[in-house]
Amino acid sequence: MTSSILLATAATVPPTPAWSPTVGIIISISCLVVLLLSTRIEKPLVGPKFPILPVSVPTFVAAMAFGHVIGVGIVLGLTNIGRL
Numbered sequence: 001m002t003s004s005i006l007l008a009t010a011a012t013v014p015p016t017p018a019w020s021p022t023v024g025i026i027i028s029i030s031c032l033v034v035l036l037l038s039t040r041i042e043k044p045l046v047g048p049k050f051p052i053l054p055v056s057v058p059t060f061v062a063a064m065a066f067g068h069v070i071g072v073g074i075v076l077g078l079t080n081i082g083r084l
Contacts, residue, residue, distance in 0.1 A: 047059075
């Protein structure tokens with residue numbers, strides 16, 4: 001049985017956007033920006049290293065995850081104000 005509090009909050013949740021190339025570009029750019037910023041952390045080379053990138057595998061995975069979080073926040077924010 002669904003709680004009445006959940007039903008009350010469900011009416012106030014803004015609609016989520018469908019995937020589009022614009023959404024993909026926003027998330028990709030945010031991931032790249034966070035990856036570039038990850039080279040500024042204190043120890044970006046702890047663990048196995050990538051042969052091409054100046055970061056380690058754990059730093060790369062963390063940067064991509066945080067980039068997705070930032071990108072989703074940007075997409076939801078733009079959708080909420082009606083720009084996307």
